[in-house]
Amino acid sequence: MPYIDPAQDNPPIVVVQGLFKAFGLIRAVDGIDLTVKPGTITSLLGPNGSGKTTFVRILCTLLQPDRGTAEIAGLDVVRQAAAVRSIIGLAGQNTAVDDILTGRENLIMMGRLYHLDSKEARRRAGDLLDFFGLSDAAERRVKTYSGGMRRRLDLAASMIAYPPMIFLDEPTTGLDPRSRLGLWEVIKGLVERGTTIFLTTQYLEEADRVSDTVAVLDAGRIIRQGTPQELKDCCGGDTLLWVKLANPASTNTAAHTLRTLDSEKLRVDAVTGLLHLPAREGNTTLVQVVRQLDSAGIDIADLGLRQPTLDDVFLQLTGRRAETESREQSDDGLEEGEPSGRP
Amino acid sequence: MTGSDVTVPKQKFVWVFKDTLTVAWRNVLRFRRLPRLLVFSTIQPVMLLLLFTYVFGGAVADDAAAYIQFLLPGFLIQVVVFGSSQTAVGLAEDLSGGLVDRFRSLPMSRPAFLAGRTLADTGRYLFLVALIIGIGSAIGFRFENQALPAIAAALLAVLFGFAFTWITAYIGIMSKDVETAQVAGFVWIFPVVFASSMFVPIDTMPGWLQAFARNNPVTFTVDTVRTLSLGGAIWENLWKSLASIAGILLVFVPLTVDRYRRIP
Numbered sequence: 001m002p003y004i005d006p007a008q009d010n011p012p013i014v015v016v017q018g019l020f021k022a023f024g025l026i027r028a029v030d031g032i033d034l035t036v037k038p039g040t041i042t043s044l045l046g047p048n049g050s051g052k053t054t055f056v057r058i059l060c061t062l063l064q065p066d067r068g069t070a071e072i073a074g075l076d077v078v079r080q081a082a083a084v085r086s087i088i089g090l091a092g093q094n095t096a097v098d099d100i101l102t103g104r105e106n107l108i109m110m111g112r113l114y115h116l117d118s119k120e121a122r123r124r125a126g127d128l129l130d131f132f133g134l135s136d137a138a139e140r141r142v143k144t145y146s147g148g149m150r151r152r153l154d155l156a157a158s159m160i161a162y163p164p165m166i167f168l169d170e171p172t173t174g175l176d177p178r179s180r181l182g183l184w185e186v187i188k189g190l191v192e193r194g195t196t197i198f199l200t201t202q203y204l205e206e207a208d209r210v211s212d213t214v215a216v217l218d219a220g221r222i223i224r225q226g227t228p229q230e231l232k233d234c235c236g237g238d239t240l241l242w243v244k245l246a247n248p249a250s251t252n253t254a255a256h257t258l259r260t261l262d263s264e265k266l267r268v269d270a271v272t273g274l275l276h277l278p279a280r281e282g283n284t285t286l287v288q289v290v291r292q293l294d295s296a297g298i299d300i301a302d303l304g305l306r307q308p309t310l311d312d313v314f315l316q317l318t319g320r321r322a323e324t325e326s327r328e329q330s331d332d333g334l335e336e337g338e339p340s341g342r343p
Numbered sequence: 344m345t346g347s348d349v350t351v352p353k354q355k356f357v358w359v360f361k362d363t364l365t366v367a368w369r370n371v372l373r374f375r376r377l378p379r380l381l382v383f384s385t386i387q388p389v390m391l392l393l394l395f396t397y398v399f400g401g402a403v404a405d406d407a408a409a410y411i412q413f414l415l416p417g418f419l420i421q422v423v424v425f426g427s428s429q430t431a432v433g434l435a436e437d438l439s440g441g442l443v444d445r446f447r448s449l450p451m452s453r454p455a456f457l458a459g460r461t462l463a464d465t466g467r468y469l470f471l472v473a474l475i476i477g478i479g480s481a482i483g484f485r486f487e488n489q490a491l492p493a494i495a496a497a498l499l500a501v502l503f504g505f506a507f508t509w510i511t512a513y514i515g516i517m518s519k520d521v522e523t524a525q526v527a528g529f530v531w532i533f534p535v536v537f538a539s540s541m542f543v544p545i546d547t548m549p550g551w552l553q554a555f556a557r558n559n560p561v562t563f564t565v566d567t568v569r570t571l572s573l574g575g576a577i578w579e580n581l582w583k584s585l586a587s588i589a590g591i592l593l594v595f596v597p598l599t600v601d602r603y604r605r606i607p
Contacts, residue, residue, distance in 0.1 A: 013349075060448045063607070073349035083351045086450035094441030100373045112365040113451040115358055141376070157445070164349050 013038040013165060013196050014059070019068035021054055028054040029065070030220030036213075038164075041187065041197040043207035045231075046217030047310060047322035052200035053093060055217070056169045059198070060090045072165055086114070089158035089166040093173065095150045096157070099143040103134050103153050106142060107160055114161035121160070128156040132186065148179030155186065159195075166190065168199040172206060184210050202322075204310050208232065216313060223317050235308050235316040236265045236278030241286055242306060243275040246299035251275070257296045258289060267315065276312070279305055352450070359452040366459020367466070370433070374467055383429055384471060388422045389478050395542065396482060403543055408483050415479040416496060416569040417541035420561060422475055423468045423504025424536055427511045430464050431528025434515030443606065454600045457516075461508045468504035472497050487573045496571035499584065503564045506588040509595040516602050541565050560587030 014036035021029040028051045036042045044052050057063040059070055061081040070077045075084045090096075097106045104125050111121025129138045132152040142150060151171065158166055171187070172180040187210050191197055201207055207214045208228040216224040216231070224231065232238055245254055255268055258277060266277040279285035286305060293300055314322040374380050395414055400407030434457075437443050446456050476484075476497065486493040511528045518524035538552055539545075539561040545553050556562055563583040570577050 057444075062444055062447055073351075075351070082354055082450065085448055086352050087349050088448065090445060090448040092441045092444045094444075096441035096445030098369065098373070098442060100376050101369065105369075105372065109365060109369050110445075110449070113362060113446070113449045115352065115355075115361070115450065 010038050012036055013073055014042075014071070014198065016059070016070045017068055019055070019058065019065050019070055021058060021063065021065050023054075027220050029058065031068070032220070032222055034215060034222065034225075036196060036198060038196050039191060039194055040212040041191055041199065041210050042213045042215065043211035043228075044198070044200045044215050044217055045202070045204065045207045045310065045313070046200070047202055047314075050217045050322075051220040052217055053169055054220075056090075056092075056167050056198070056200060060088060060167055061085055086161075087163055087165060089161065089163040091151075091154045091158040091166070091168045091171060093169045095154040097142050097150060097153050100141060102139050102141055103129060103145070103149075104138040106153060107157055110157045111160045116161065124160055124162075128160065132156050133182075148175055148182070151175060151179065151183065152186070155183070159190070162195075164194070165196045165198070168197065170200055170202065173202070180206075202310055204231070204308055204313055216317065218314070218318060224313075231313060232308050235312040236276075237280050238307070239279045239282055239305050240308055240312065241277050241279035241289060242304060243277075243289065243293070243300060244302040245273070245275070246301040248273045250298045253296065254293055254298050257292050257298070261285065261288060261292070354450075359455055359458075362451040362455030363458040363462060365451075366456055367462040368459075370460055370463030371466060373433075374463065380429065380467075384426065384467060385474060388418075388425070388471060388475060391421070392418055392475060392478060393482070399542070411479060411482060411484045412487075412573065413569075414542065415475070415484045416572045417539075417565040418475055418479070419472050419497065419500035419568055420503060420565050421536055421541055422471045423500055424507050424532055424561065426468060426471055427464070427504055427507040428525075428528040428532060429467075429511075430460065430508045431511040431515035431518065431524040432521060434460065434512055435518045435521045435524030438516065438518075438606070439521055447603075447606065453604055457512055457599055457603055461505060461512060464508045465501060465505045468501045468508075471504075472500050488571060492571040492577075496568045499564065499568055499571070499581075502588060503584070506591040506595075509592060509599060513595050513599040513602065516599055516606075535559065535561055539565055540569075560584065560591070563587055 012035035014034065016032055016034040019029050019032040020027070030051070032055060044055065046052050054063065058065050059072065059077055061077050061084050064078055072084050073087055075087070077084050098109070101109065107125035107128055108118075108121045111124055112118065116124065126135075126138075129135045132155070134149060134153060134156070137145060137149060142153060145153065155168070155171065158168075168187070172183050175183065184206070187197055187199070197210075199210070208231075211228060214226065214228050214231050215222045224234070243254070245251060251268060251273060254275060255266060258266055258275065261277065266275065268275055277285075277289075281288075282305065286303065289303070290300065310322045314320055374384070392415075395418070396407050396411050400410035400414075404410035404413060437446075443456075447453070486496075514528050515524045518527055538548070538556045539559045540556065541561060545556045545562070548556060560583075563580050564587070566580040567577065567584045569575075570580065
């Protein structure tokens, strides 16, 4: 695989125009235009039910769009579906490995189905097991693997043919923080070899850590596209400060007092009563806030620094939270995955 | 990197067979490792054979020794037809995980996913049929015809199982979950198996049931296997049996493959 400089102005490897797919009355993909540069990582960021999986399934030829076109390396995903399948790898939301087979058998099977000869499939299976740190578990049935190991094997399976384009649908959902970090490293390693990666995620932190470009998806539409930094800047920068007041009645006074710090981005959460504002100077901002509230005679119950999340992006871009049916689930994952602060 | 920079391998027809063998290899590995299948494929049929022979033998025929001669050829069909319900469950399991999405995103031949499964199942039927002939012989069954017809009888039973596996494959692929597949793959088999010449002579049934039993593909095949094993006129039932096998395959192979292509 030749090295491809992402900065170079290469023609896009993925071109999506006016893509539309409805299930009954639900417009899962509601007119998406998107291009992906080769050798880059693009994240599709959105809550559950925003259409991420539907979009990926169309690009991977698993689902036919109602309208619009999608091309991968110039091949139409509907008319040239068979050819598209030979240049893509997919690791879907559910790990797609056979529990009853061993890790090695799974990879050999996938290699054979990508039409590698038996020797080559075995060689690559061995290489990938090494690369993903699964050599010791290679002869064990996948049933005995941990969640992180299954994910890694699943990812290895999607790469066995070294496809130039890999789709990862929520690759780190349900993983513990350590496995998540490991997977990010692997994904970055792939791109260094020239692979193009398109991944979906619910986590702003994930999009920020791995991707060159982020597209924010809301109800089947892309509402913002840019670099991770641009996205974070639009909701207050790398670090946010939250304040819980001892007495909710003093919220307005507190907000008024703090407006001198960052008037535009200060936000009062109507549900929780928390104040959120950008902490551009990190701890220095925190100290300023404490001093200002203290001198105004307002008691603080609790406060802290945090990273912006998908919710912040949505509140900024749409005025709504990233509400989904399974909110608890995504919130759990978020807390688990995000360290409490950043250097 | 434009379209021309990415090399797209050419599709070759021979891959249909290679892919089928790869998928069959996977399923054979699963059969060997899943205890559930071991029970379904060995203990249950053997137990049923013994129960039928010794519990009903005296009532249906004069004694167990006479009944096994009648029962065993039919029982070869019974084991493959009951065994075919496992295809529905297996496919529903693959569908409920993410595995089918992965298979469908591969450049592999699409019918091969199903052909590999049914090929592996056919291997299972070959084992079942051999097992039942072995156990049957141990408890007194004897082929009364020559070796060639006896082999043909066994192979016809396996072929019939192959056809039925495509019916249950369709049921499995239409099922929303494993439980549905388990029930849907099994219930319809009972009337098809029992309302036939498999366990008792059709003459003893009420008239309306006779009408069904006499036109049941299971009856055609059981009667053919019986005459191949014990002697008698073969062709009358053989062509009906082969025609029903062809009919089942002509309907259910395209239905199942088409459904697999268009899984939502």
